Amino acid sequence: xxxxxxxxxxxxxxxxxxxxxxxxxxxxxxxxxxxxxxxxxxxxxxxxxxxxxxxxxxxxxxxxxxxxxxxxxxxxxxxxxxxxxxxxxxxxxxxxxxxxxxxxxxxxxxx
Amino acid sequence: xxxxxxxxxxxxxxxxxxxxxxxxxxxxxxxxxxxxxxxxxxxxxxxxxxxxxxxxxxxxxxxxxxxxxxxxxxxxxxxxxxxxxxxxxxxxxxxxxxxxxxxxxxxxxxxxxxx
Numbered sequence: 001x002x003x004x005x006x007x008x009x010x011x012x013x014x015x016x017x018x019x020x021x022x023x024x025x026x027x028x029x030x031x032x033x034x035x036x037x038x039x040x041x042x043x044x045x046x047x048x049x050x051x052x053x054x055x056x057x058x059x060x061x062x063x064x065x066x067x068x069x070x071x072x073x074x075x076x077x078x079x080x081x082x083x084x085x086x087x088x089x090x091x092x093x094x095x096x097x098x099x100x101x102x103x104x105x106x107x108x109x110x111x
Numbered sequence: 112x113x114x115x116x117x118x119x120x121x122x123x124x125x126x127x128x129x130x131x132x133x134x135x136x137x138x139x140x141x142x143x144x145x146x147x148x149x150x151x152x153x154x155x156x157x158x159x160x161x162x163x164x165x166x167x168x169x170x171x172x173x174x175x176x177x178x179x180x181x182x183x184x185x186x187x188x189x190x191x192x193x194x195x196x197x198x199x200x201x202x203x204x205x206x207x208x209x210x211x212x213x214x215x216x217x218x219x220x221x222x223x224x225x226x
Contacts, residue, residue, distance in 0.1 A: 004153075006153075032211065033211035033212065042219065043200060043202075043219050043220045044217060044218075044219050045202065045217035046217075047215075050214070052212065091153045091154070093153075095211040096211070097209075098144075098156045098159060098167055098169075098170065099144065099146075099154075099156055099215065100156065101153030101154045101155070102153050103151075103152055103153050104151075104152070104153050
């Protein structure tokens with residue numbers, strides 16, 4: 001079975017600085033997808049960034065980028081130039097057939 | 112355009128009662144997913160549909176849980192004989208199809224409280 005582990009329950013960062021959220025996963029699959037979702041207090045899950053396992057190039061979306069290490073089964077999220085609106089729960093997710101989520105990291109951006 | 116909607120937004124019920132939770136996916140999305148999110152946890156997969164059929168219901172915790180999607184659009188999650196442990200936020204998501212490349216769009220969830 002696939003499992004997703006987020007080892008940082010809570011993190012904080014000063015506005016405009018950079019923060020990295022960690023995620024590791026376990027699978028025997030070779031083809032899969034990885035995602036980072038943001039969940040603000042409104043409960044709406046919002047896709048931040050995704051990575052196809054067969055692509056070696058790390059995905060980037062504006063201030064968000066990932067460090068995908070397939071052999072190590074690691075998928076960390078880097079947020080550059082942190083903004084107050086980035087404050088939320090962040091979930092790492094793995095998908096081959098169905099989607100599996102980690103327990104989440106609560107990120108607080110401080111002014 | 113309209114996103115995924117879920118009704119009701121909140122539901123309070125008594126232990127032993129039956130509840131139905133509704134999900135309206137984005138028009139044209141053939142894949143629909145149900146998740147359960149307990150307090151302080153990530154969403155937990157329950158079931159997904161491709162069209163009208165349940166493609167994978169391995170996440171349903173027991174036979175008190177059932178979901179349908181009779182016309183391949185709206186889906187209803189049904190919980191019989193509710194227990195206090197069923198209290199959680201139930202999230203629905205839809206995507207164009209079940210290809211993992213396609214983004215899953217989530218609804219705002221239904222918060223179920225079983226007293």
